[in-house]
Amino acid sequence: MLKNYPKTFLLLCSVFMVCACSNRMTLNKLQDQISSRLAEQPGDFAVAFKDLTTGDTLLINDQAFFHAASTMKTPVMIEVYKQAAAGTFTLNDSFVLKNEFKSIVDSSVFSLNANDDSEKELYRHLGEKRTLYNLVYDMIIKSSNLATNMVIELVNARNVTQTMRQLGAKRIQVLRGVEDSKAYEKGFNNVTTAHDLMVIFEKMAKGEIVDSASSQAMINILLNQQFKEIIPARLPRDVKVAHKTGNISHVQHDSGIVFLPNGRKYVLVLLSKNLQKEEQAIKAMADVSEMIYNYVSNPDK
Template sequence: MSLFKIGIPLSILVVGILSSCQSKMTKDKLRENIASVLQEQPGLYAVAFKDLSTGEEVLINERESFHAASTMKTPVLIEICRQVVAGKFSLTDSIVVHNEFKSIVDSSLYTLDKKEDSEQELYNHIGEKRSVSSLAYDMIIASSNLATNMMIELVGARNVTQTMRNLGAKNIQVLRGVEDSKAFQQGLNNTTTAYDLMVIFEKIAKGEAVNAEASQIMIDILLDQKFNEIIPAKLPKDVKVAHKTGNITGVNHDSGIIFLPDGRKYILVLLSKEATDENAAIEAMASVSGMVYDFVVRSKK
């Protein structure tokens, strides 16, 4: 019988799980506890956790394909840095802000709806110049769709996907920018798995995404993330999270690097789809993040 469905709040369920595991928890027990929380929620969830100090992993539905939503903006950021290092352009180069893009289906033009974008200020500056670094920053921390489409136009979606392959992420697929409705209607969407996002965030954390300097630039941007309802929500304030979220109807994602005050760090990816109660899904995933943190902290004791 489902505890959640008969009216026991998720918070009580999580407290019960944690209080029953005050001794040192194994990763198998952690996996079991995570599954207990997530199975109470409608929809499908994926988890990929890796402790970079011990190498321990907990993986649930890690190879399941999800609509990437805005998590694809991290691969785009990596490709921006790769091309900067390759000398194709500079972070200080400027681009004229515009809102007209070509569909990957037939090259017909489309525009973005300002009201559908989480960052709207940039639309007030169409026709003006903005630096690549400024656009990349807005793409990540405010999840600007307008900035994202300009960055994909700059670096090329195919190049983003190829760089993911080179990094070992075999199933991240970046095909297009945002709001390409013709592509969407044909099922041409950006996709990812929890495992692949774990792979690329581990590369960033280890200074291996392009190089150490570029990886640190990416971390500094990701640390400024404005949307903090999932991974950071139940963590202590002195824990830093360099992460990127993603959200569309029925889909809520978060993925990133968690930095503990003692210098340890771990990767956590939480993906969901077909969720009928967004708030409950977010609460459940935030609780999972808290459980993972408790596991990592206790593992040192």
């Protein structure tokens, strides 16, 4: 059939096909792009990405340990829903707001400083009651440290870590609540890896944490996240992200599930430490998120 076409036409077709193939993004090219972008920033980074439709996976430093910062609040939420399903309590149970907690080092009492908390409203209502659901909600979407410490005291940090092991997250370690300075001075910190956060978010996306209803309930909370500087920052408005951020000095994290309008979804975890220019690092991580979105949403890759 091709013998009647001019040789020049066939040559042009071949060139077009070669160019089209060379322009298609591959996982290796994507990884090179991401590594190059992150290499522009002083600091250490980890990336874990998994397309839940195709199974495409990209891992960079995914087994390296990072201070978990507020990403540990997702495992804490998981433990709440696990214990609620077991009948230990209900999410509608109410608890008195307080600001006195015990150090894991010696059980000495410490309090949180409202000025160091991203959510300050709860401090104005100490002595009043809030439902467990509301505490979990504020812990996730506003990253309330006060709510977090109350919830961890309820479910026990050891149980959180044990549940992570049962889910296949072998390196996440939740030892304590927030601002336990004696524990911090002794190096007792919550830690995570990009790989382990990817594991738990994949299971959540598949409805495999506790049960499908609990998984969806947790996703619904995560979808209301108020801090959007990294994963969602450069994505189209019709893309939904159920995620939890985390930051302390020289550390910026984001982790969660990205939902595309066409029904596809993927897990993305971006961790960082030893940052010298945090604003620039945040922009670089947002760029990485956009690169991954373009890879997933591009039908010609």
